[in-house]
Amino acid sequence: MSRRTVACACCGAVGPHRGRGLIASCYGRAYEEGTLDRWPTVRRRTARRQGARLRERRAAYLALRTSGMKQAAAAARVGISVKTAYRYEHDEGGRP
Numbered sequence: 001m002s003r004r005t006v007a008c009a010c011c012g013a014v015g016p017h018r019g020r021g022l023i024a025s026c027y028g029r030a031y032e033e034g035t036l037d038r039w040p041t042v043r044r045r046t047a048r049r050q051g052a053r054l055r056e057r058r059a060a061y062l063a064l065r066t067s068g069m070k071q072a073a074a075a076a077r078v079g080i081s082v083k084t085a086y087r088y089e090h091d092e093g094g095r096p
């Protein structure tokens with residue numbers, strides 16, 4: 001995987017990403033100083049994690065509907081469109 005070009009999280013210098021939003025020289029310095037934990041890790045979303053997130057959202061929506069919340073309100077609560085809400089319910093074979 002090629003390294004992304006980033007503006008370093010600590011100093012703003014532009015260069016290839018080494019880790020934690022830092023370029024190599026700054027990452028190395030932070031590593032030597034033992035201050036790497038000051039910079040949060042930046043992991044890209046994987047297809048697997050994205051899938052888990054969508055399943056959680058879908059389950060949350062259907063749980064709200066099962067508890068009696070109106071479709072539009074339940075959709076707004078979990079942050080999906082009404083069209084997506086229809087799709088979730090259709091996939092369940094009708095109204096939950």
Ligand SMILES: [Zn+2]
Nearest residue numbers: 008010011026
């Ligand atoms: Zn830096």
